Amino acid sequence: MSEDDGDAAEVAEEFLRGLLAAFGAQSEIERRVSEAAQILGLQNLLHRKPKQLSGGQRQRVALGRAIVREPQVFLMDEPLSNLDAKLRVQTRAELIKLHQRLQTTVIYVTHDQVEAMTMGSRIAVMRDGLLQQLDTPQMLYDNPANVFVAGFIGSPSMNFFNGTIAGNGNGSLHVEADSLRVEILADRRDQLRQYTGRDVVFGIRPEDIHHIAERPNAPESMRTKMQCEVVEPLGSELIVYLASGPNEFTSRMDTRNKIGPGDTLDVVVDTAKLHVFDKQTEQAII
Secondary structure, eight states: OOHHHHHHHHHHHHHHHHHHHHHHHHHHHHHHHHHHHHHHTOTTSTTSOGGGSOHHHHHHHHHHHHHHTOOSEEEEESTTTTSOHHHHHHHHHHHHHHHHHHOOEEEEEOSOHHHHHHHOSSEEEEETTEEEEEEOHHHHHHSOSBHHHHHHSSSSOOEEEEEEEEEOSSSOEEEEETTEEEEEOHHHHHHHGGGBTOEEEEEEOGGGEEETTTOTTOOGGGEEEEEEEEEEEOSSOEEEEEEETTEEEEEEEOTTSOOOTTOEEEEEEOGGGOEEEETTTOBBOO
């Protein structure tokens, strides 16, 4: 075989390797595109041009373009904002599965606290460009650093009302807020005693205000009366809007409670879950 024949063979071999690599790359491209389309529900739209897609579909395509790259870090800025409610829930679940499979870091920006709570392993709560708190979803819910975080995390949001921490001379403390008066539990008194007589902001979540029928054995010191103003039945629960003097509260209640607007209700305020904030700084005391 001549030298020219050897050169030709090398060229042919290199050409074949290039073809095989190209076919392999094409196969990988098709696999990634198909997988991303399946995740995002776009498998029946792959033949369409961008102008033939709706805004929500285009947003899913943009998300798919990030997924197929299989990057080391995903940066997502409100990727689900234009999707309808059902598709948002579905895509959220698929993104969680994708993260679990790829074990890739995702920095996810959202104004939807439900998305943040369900998708985040750690959440950075920002306000006016400043970090308010960085923690796990459950810690943000249980121990918010300030009024802003407490109001942002949770749906319906936390109830806030102004009041005073007062003592009655026997060592006990209670909340005084116009017509609302409930006792502070013994294990929290030491943390709050230095604030006796001072104006503070109290916070209580809707799920921590109960109808007396749900907590019949609750101590008398945690009970109070409130006026029912509005009832929103959601099938699995009732969202009840209550009033105590000038203060308004939202509560989650059991659907077995027969409640109507105008009713005066005996309610239990779970003071073990009461949050107290400094009125000036809005920082958490407990």
